Amino acid sequence: MHKFFIDDSGSKDYKNPYEKSLSDSLYPWSSTTKSWLDDNFFVLCWVYVDSKDMTMIDDEIKALKKRIFDTQHVEVKTVYLRNPKLRKRYYLDKYPVTEESLKDFWDSLFEIIGRHQKVLKLIATVFDKRHYKNRSDPDKQPLLKSVQTLFERVERIKHDTHIVFDQMESSLSLDKWLHKWICNIARGNVWLSQSYIAEYTHIKKIEFQKSHNENFLQIADVCSYVIRRQFMEHGKTWLEWWDTCWVYDYFDKIRCNIYTCSGKAVWFGLIIIPNFKKIQWKISTGCDIQKSSTD
Numbered sequence: 001m002h003k004f005f006i007d008d009s010g011s012k013d014y015k016n017p018y019e020k021s022l023s024d025s026l027y028p029w030s031s032t033t034k035s036w037l038d039d040n041f042f043v044l045c046w047v048y049v050d051s052k053d054m055t056m057i058d059d060e061i062k063a064l065k066k067r068i069f070d071t072q073h074v075e076v077k078t079v080y081l082r083n084p085k086l087r088k089r090y091y092l093d094k095y096p097v098t099e100e101s102l103k104d105f106w107d108s109l110f111e112i113i114g115r116h117q118k119v120l121k122l123i124a125t126v127f128d129k130r131h132y133k134n135r136s137d138p139d140k141q142p143l144l145k146s147v148q149t150l151f152e153r154v155e156r157i158k159h160d161t162h163i164v165f166d167q168m169e170s171s172l173s174l175d176k177w178l179h180k181w182i183c184n185i186a187r188g189n190v191w192l193s194q195s196y197i198a199e200y201t202h203i204k205k206i207e208f209q210k211s212h213n214e215n216f217l218q219i220a221d222v223c224s225y226v227i228r229r230q231f232m233e234h235g236k237t238w239l240e241w242w243d244t245c246w247v248y249d250y251f252d253k254i255r256c257n258i259y260t261c262s263g264k265a266v267w268f269g270l271i272i273i274p275n276f277k278k279i280q281w282k283i284s285t286g287c288d289i290q291k292s293s294t295d
Contacts, residue, residue, distance in 0.1 A: 001204065002159040003054075005047045006150065007166040007211065007220035009078070009228045012143040012178075015039035018133045029233045037232040042127040042142035045224035046150050047216050048259070053119040054216075060112050061215045068105040069095040075212035078225040081106065110253040113219065117256040120219075124227050124258070125149045127273045128236075138191045147182050148192055149271055153259075155197050162205045166217050172208045179208055223257075226250045227270070239266055 016039050027033035049057060062072040069091075080090040081102065091097055097105075113120060125146040132140050139145060154161050168178040175183075184190035186203050211217040230238075230251040238246060247255075259269030267275065 001051075001162055002048060003051065003162045003164065004154070005049075005164045005166075005214065005216040005220045006044060007217055007224050008042065008044045008143070008146075009221070009224035010042040010142075011039055012042060012141075014129055014132070014135050014142075016129070018135075019130075020133075023130045026232075026235045034232075040129045041228050041231050042129065042146065043124055043224045043228040043231075044127075044143070044146035044150060045122060045124040045220050045227060046153075047220045047223065048121045048123070049116075049216060050119040053116065057112065057116055057120060058215050061109070061219075064105065064108050064112065068101050068108075069097060071095070073212075076109070076215075076218040076222060077211070078222055082225075109222065110250055113223070113257060114253050120257055121259045121269070122223055122227075122254065122257045123150060123153055123269050123271075124224065125271045125273055126227065126231050128231070131274050139194045143178065144181060144185065144192060145273055148185050148189060148195065149273065151186060151200050151203060152195075152197050153268070153271075154202050155200055156261075158202060160202050160204050163203060163207070164214065164217065165206065165208045166211045166220065167208045169208070172210075174206070174208070182206065223254055226254060236272065239272075 016036060027036055029037065065072045065074050074091075074095065077090075080086045087102070091102060092099070127142040127146050129142065134140070154163070165179075165182065168182075169176040173179060181191065183206055185192060186200050186206055188199060189195040189197075209217060211221060226248065230248045233248050234246050255265075258265045261268040266272075
């Protein structure tokens with residue numbers, strides 16, 4: 001039985017009105033455009049750790065927390081770390097840390113993730129809201145379509161799977177709003193008319209947990225933001241033009257963790273919705289980015 005941990009980054013709803021002129025372009029990343037960019041991308045990230053390596057990696061994260069915060073019982077959330085007021089409230093005023101030691105923690109956490117790239121794998125959906133004009137259809141809802149896409153990957157990987165989602169409702173019940181919608185997709189794509197797999201035979205259990213109790217849910221939170229930030233800053237052009245691409249620093253630290261199939265990461269481990277054009281991302285043994293042709 002494999003175990004997967006899933007968290008999201010970005011708004012689950014549409015925030016910006018549809019603008020045809022911006023459906024294939026981005027505002028440059030800046031303090032004035034950040035809100036628009038922030039609202040146009042939704043990421044659902046799935047972390048898989050081989051069961052035999054879970055304890056080892058978990059112990060490393062706990063040891064890092066103990067070194068920086070003087071306790072292993074601290075929740076890592078990117079929204080807390082990125083926002084100055086929240087950073088002060090949840091870390092600087094609460095633990096014996098400084099801005100410098102928080103930076104040390106952030107960098108050291110990515111070092112742990114990257115070092116375990118062979119056993120700690122990522123699959124993520126990047127839902128690009130700019131392309132959708134008619135948004136009432138459930139098949140065009142960022143969360144529902146992203147969940148369905150991840151469930152399809154479970155079926156294609158063909159391992160019996162126990163899925164742990166970060167809590168999305170006030171309770172951990174499987175029958176409350178978003179939790180119920182997610183479980184109903186697993187039962188047969190309920191509410192969704194477009195599907196490639198009629199039955200998910202490898203999903204054996206779904207549960208929702210509070211992230212402060214689970215380090216791997218916190219890793220999913222961190223990676224989902226970093227993947228979203230890559231698309232907010234650089235859009236999709238870097239998927240084709242490797243020799244001139246720009247990469248967000250922390251995305252570069254985790255890109256080799258992205259799940260590959262026959263050497264291909266984009267469109268398997270990294271799925272962009274909608275999928276207008278499949279671009280191969282070939283990864284060599286050294287995980288060097290290489291330019292490649294389209295499917």
